[in-house]
Amino acid sequence: MDTITLLSKREIAKMRVAGQLAGQLLVHLEQFVRPGVSTLELNDEAERWTQAHGAKSAPLGYGKEGKRPAFPKSICTSLNEVVCHGIPSSKQVLKNGDVMNIDVTLIVDGYHGDTSKMYFVGEPTEEAKRLVEVTEKCRALGIEQVKPGNRIGDIGAAIQEYAESQGFSVVRDFVGHGISHIFHTEPQIAHYGEWGTGKKMRAGMVFTIEPMINVGTYEVKLLRDQWTAITKDRKLSAQCEHTIAVVEGGYEILTLPE
DSSP states (O other): TTOOOOHHHHHHHHHHHHHHHHHHHHHHHHOOSSSSHHHHHHHHHHHHHHHHTTEESSSSTTTTTTSSOOOOSSSEEETTTTTOOOOOTTTOOOOOOOOEEEEEEEEEETHHHEEEEEOSSSSOOOOHHHHHHHHHHHHHHHHHHHHHHHHHHHHHHHHHHHHHHHTOOOOSSEEEESSSSSSSSSEEESOOTTTTTTOOOOOTTTEEEOEHHHHSSSSSEOTTTSSSSEEETOOOOEEOOOEEEEEETTTEETTTTO
């Protein structure tokens, strides 16, 4: 499997604990998503809750060994045209009609739980509601392809086929990834592609499926902070994510808030 690590049942159990807690955090934050609240306030509440539950935020300080600045906050808040990796700020205040992705990754006992969810602020537009509905369906269709013997490319093929049939586009620049005690590892999980391509899935593989779906072009632009990615045409984008384990006979979603 080259650099792909297969996790043991014991390791997957640890991933499940971290994943469920991450899912619970997303549920907890929903009550704070309303007009007048800043994304920094959401970040600070997430950090407070994370510490209170004995976990650690993986994004906080992530990338400090790389060429770009370390990520400065505990969660990603990606608003409207932001595709991913939006940085919470006191200056970014939610208003009625906004649509936002919150992406969280918690570390529990050394293992990561990575998940994200879309939120509506007040009353969304019909376009925003349809975009989020299609994005969630894309994730579900991708997850349905996960089972031993299927190809990794089948995940992206299923997502791309549906998204484009609904008049939306699939971001190419950012993909899902393997995850364990390491935040980002192999395999890469593209959300576009061709059926029957890529490595075969095997029980013990754990990775994220996190399609980013745009109203307009799939092209993105990176802002000067070197983290925030926006749609090149400034049209809406949506993303949703689960961490998935390949198990005998199929898959297990590790980030459900159970």
